[in-house]
Amino acid sequence: MRWQKAIRAYITKQNYPLGVLVAFSGEVEDLESYPAPVTETSKNLNPGLKGRDIRDAFAEPNYHLLLVANEFKTGFDQPLLCAMYVDKKLGGIQAVQTLSRLNRAYPGKDTTYILDFVNDAGEVLKAFKTYYETAELEATTDPEKVFDLRSKLDAADWYDDFEVELVAKVELDPKGTQAQLQAAIAPVADRLLKRYKAAQAAKAAAEAQKDESAAQAARDALEALILFKGDMGAFIRLYAFLSQIFGYGNTDIEKRFMFYKRLIPLLEFGRERDQVDLSKVTLTHHSLSNTGTLPLHLDQGDSQKLPPMNATGSGSLQEKQKALLEEIIQMVN
Template sequence: MSDRNVIDTQLQEAIFNFERTTGVVVTIKSDSGAKSGQLAEALAGGKKIVVCTIQTFPFALQAVQELAASQGKRFAVIADEAHSSQTGEAAAKLKAVLSPEELADLGDGGEISSEDILAAQMAARASDKGITYVAFTATPKAKTLELFGRRPFPNQAASETNLPAAFHVYSMRQAIEEGFILDVLRNYTPYSLAFKLAHEGKEMDDTEVERSAAVKSLMRWVRLHDYNISQKVQVVVEHYRSLVQPLLDGKAKAMVVVGSRIEAVRWQLAINKYIKEKGYKLGTLVAFSGEVNDQTSGPDPFSETSKELNPGLNGRDIREAFKLPEYHILLVANKFQTGFDQPLLCGMYVDRRLAGIQAVQTLSRLNRAHPGKDTTYVLDFVNSSDDILKAFQTYYETASLENVTDPNLVFDLRAKLDALGYYDDFEVERVVRVELDPTSKQSDLVAAITPVTDRLLRSYRDAQERLRIARSKDDTKAAKDAQDTMDALVLFRADMGAFVRLYAFLSQIFDYGNTAIESRHIFYRRLIPLLEFGRERQEIDVSGLVLTHHKLADKGKRTLALGGFGEPLQPIYDTGSGSVQERQKALLAEIVAKLNDLFQGDVTDDDQLIYVNNVIKGKLMESETLAQQAANNTKEQFANSPDLSKAILDAIIDAFEAHTTMSKQALDSAKIREGLKDVLLGPGQLWEELREMREYQRSDDV
């Protein structure tokens, strides 16, 4: 089994390459009829090797149960990319279906109580009789080692002195030394970002906001700012052209990793604009899932197939298209950071927070060997070199556990949830009886769980209304009480989710033998999706913000030397330990000031965008000629106006005395003056404001 279709295809091809006896191997494909029927037929028909994805297996649950394909048989389940869904619900279902004795009895008409069925499910999850599990992964999580690792003393329970470990290790270090992969940390360049914000037009002093929400909103605003993206785009393209593209006889490719799908859209539009303006012959692609609504970039939703983003795709898969020589740079957001194999990748540009296993998996897209490939480059706009090195160090020799997860965490979390009083044992058992009755209908389940759902949703809505009324009356105490009620319900839902995830994992290792625990697992899984409380988010008004300073600084290329001690993997210690806390409030103006203090760094007056936005733009806004041209021409036509270029030069000369250094550089360089024009027409919105001013004058005249 594998977790992703691309790996599934590679495994199928590899197995067929060494298959010598026809009919031994069968692959479960989506283009060959129902997956459940294929898989059941393969298991019942004596096939020795079945290749499928873990996502395919649940389709076959009912068919396999009916055929009882596994009774008396012995199985080896080989799981690739084990760090992913093998530790989740899908693997738990897989183990259950391979031990179906009790379910077979039920199918034969026997009467088995809910208690019996619960006990059977418990035993099936923690039992491995007749099944050998082999899992392969380059970057195991702690849960993976606990689930698949071999204990030094197999007859004793896992503990701090009997830690599960890999049965075999081919380490990153050995793979690098033997030339199977490259060391991607040899040319690592971190960047630092410094900026300052100001606020125009609106008073900020009396605007109290939640601190964490405000910081996130402000940082998101900076990350999406046209000027911030344009500066990074310039660094990426010029670095790629000068250092990356010449590698592999000019065939080297690069990947840009951004933080969100909307950033992917903005980056792609900006990078294509920059490449076009420079006349470079570079092809780019952008990859993300679903659709992105971004009115700033365009009125219609964007997707991978949008002509504005990937005009040359023409229905081709992005993986396949990126192999072609006309494509050089691939931008990704939450996609292709794992399981993507392109040996020509020699450069990576990171504008996303990475930590731990995600950092290793993402940067390791570069490590594929290829004839002549001996150099890779990483430019990182966000992360520190210390954090990246720490992440790789864990997996350089071999990943190990610090301790094992305490199985009693499940009991602790159950006690916490029971004590809240949101449900009682009768309501739990009512849902469980319906769930385990093969003759029950969906309407039976709805009737069993609706009383609990309605009560909790009504409680949340009532608290929302009390909060609205309290705020309108400036009743601080009533508002706090209502908010606490809502927060407690949201936390309750989160803790149920933590219980379900924890139990799905631990029940594969430990046989709890406690049907009350299993009952809650069933009850919570049914209840969680129905509790759509909504999210009470305070909107932070960023419309008046101005980016006054911005400096992106190269901190120097360095080699992050792997070797020595790597921190062990941490087990689960404190899941579901949250509590309702009062949100920290602060004035928006104070938060902006603190952000400025934090990110100011060595920003100087020479880095000020305010020179462009206020001084130069202010003088241009006084021009009647420019206002008339802006009102009567498109933005592109206005950009090519000789009057605009002359007006910019005049404004620079006028500003010379007050801004000597910047004005002197601008006067001496036509390139700088063109850059100033780009800023004025982009984030400066000169054309828009001139048109608006002209319209206002016309309406005034009327």
């Protein structure tokens, strides 16, 4: 939003015939920009939309610049795009997907142009070479890991087969209703959320009484719940990938896939902010310097192979304070 106001002011000052749109999801509250929360369809933000989808409006001749943060980095098929100005770190498949928004043919479009302020050219080339011509895995992904994860999740004893069957039955029933699905999944979610809240209360009480043993037990309970949710996510990703290749012939696996997909969004443990909002760490002064135009030759040198899905579900919680401190130091530097 602030970028858009600054760019619009500059365009007006220079009297350029350029139209600007800004795209983002949800609602943003920034009193420095506008007195009330706005969405991308707000009249004072994108007055020319008039209820239309931003993709359709951007195709019109009176719009030339589209400002985005995460929106439209992938899946945005607009052949008119011919230039991109990048001011955020991109890596791996994200770099390939984002920059490839320009790779669309259109009559009269004979040049594409990228001005990148932050990314290393070698890293961008490395990302593209991974998917250039042929993408290969450096090793295979073990299909048995799905069964290992299932056993690990079942052993946590937060649900039973009946509850899994109930959710799967509603999912597979063409006449199943939203109320039936909610009734099937809500008891499991409620059980987990109440356990998390109880562990939080136990931790606070133990710390207040300086009972380190009880406090550690409560912390272990909280970590176990967070890891349980993470393992369900790992199961979903692994099964979604491997089921395209292997025929498991095991309906219990498929039913758990449905069950976990419904359960995960309900488990908003804690709701506290997990990390420092690093967008508030801003430079008050900066300078720009031309580092040159760099040709990146995809047909030279070796390409990287993609890693398989290994050690799935073997994660552990990292020391949050140390990780965040490292991130802050890196950003400040």
